[in-house]
Amino acid sequence: MTTVTKTRVGGGDLLWVAWRTHRTSILVTSGLVALAAVGMAVVSRYFVAWASSLNYPTYRVLEQFSSIGLLFALAAGMFWGAPLVAREYELRTHLLAWGQDVSASRWLAGQVALLGAVTACLAALAGVVSGVMLERVPKMGVDTIRVFERNVFEAAPQVQVGCALFAFALGVAVGALTRRTLPAMAITGIGFLGVGEVLARWGREHYLPPVRSFEAWSPVHHPLVPFTALPVDSGYADANGVPMGDQDWGCGGRNGIEPVECLRAHGAAGRYADYQPAERVELFRWIESGIFLVLAAGLLLLAWYWLRRARRV
Known part of the structure; x- marks a missing residue:
């Protein structure tokens, strides 16, 4: 055995x-x-x-x-x-x-x-x-x-x-x-x-790098970020679409100055938003x-x- x-x-x-x-x-x-x-x-x-x-x-x-x-x-x-x-x-x-x-x-x-x-x-x-x-x-x-x-x-x-x-x-x-x-x-x-x-x-x-949308100044504002998207960043941009960063320009409508005119005077051409699409x-x-x-x-x-x-x- x-x-x-x-x-x-x-x-x-x-x-x-x-x-x-x-x-x-x-x-x-x-x-x-x-x-x-x-x-x-x-x-x-x-x-x-x-x-x-x-x-x-x-x-x-x-x-x-x-x-x-x-x-x-x-x-x-x-x-x-x-x-x-x-x-x-x-x-x-x-x-x-x-x-x-x-x-x-x-x-x-x-x-x-x-x-x-x-x-x-x-x-x-x-x-x-x-x-x-x-x-x-x-x-x-x-x-x-x-x-x-x-x-x-x-x-x-x-x-x-x-x-x-x-x-x-x-x-x-x-x-x-x-x-x-x-x-x-x-x-x-x-x-x-x-x-x-x-x-x-x-x-x-x-x-992934976000998608950027830009809207020049206009009387009517449209949503820059789709409802189903993930917002990443937003703010003001110059004429080339480059973000201008956080600036304390005092453009809040004080001193009788319209906010948009104040922003224009500082070089802001419109609003931008970065987002991740759905x-x-x-x-x-x-x-x-x-x-x-x-x-x-x-x-x-x-x-x-x-x-x-x-x-x-």
Whole structure:
């Protein structure tokens, strides 16, 4: 009788260990996300049917519901990512999990592969349902929506997947650095919300050079920025369309001088506005998703490097 000895733990074994460790939370979370998706779809149909009898603008309600998927991204980072490594250190189970057969980096790869895949799938599901809800808005008599509004922009599946993977990777990296679960969860939540705020307020409008519109002085003013566009900047420009910057010329109608005549005297030939057109929204979503994915990859590399370094010191 020949005895077969398995000398190396394979990738399938690592995935099986990860599944046995997290199967309860994965199944419960998947069920909750699926239930929420069904609920969102039913609610959107209800609002479409009863839009005329509701006082609050129903399309605004759907826009708010469409951002619920981002709550899953936050939860994935705080409750899956942050405790992944930190809890091993706190419970001292890393002394058993990371032995001669399984290094810390290989163990991390198995855990991240499973939880990362589940995170991406659930985030994509939330994004698809959010998109379906927003597609119902025109049926309510609303011709257009502001596609660059934060909760509408971030409802797309690719953005939701990028956000969720970034939050998860941030939690893993912070947990590896701090080795404490609760601090890692707090830092992950604050960091995820902070990065999202920075991109939404100051980064998104600069993904591509904006479009500039100019209007010379005239008795009738026309909108320079389309309703669905993302405003970037506005002000006064000279005859060549070059912005003149913020100037304190005192042209507010004081001293009996008409504001337009005052501005003309200082060389202003009209008004200008910079904006991102709505046609770019899908490209911008892919750009933002790419930013999140690059950040996620960098954070996972940091966690991998830190674990290897921690094993040596």
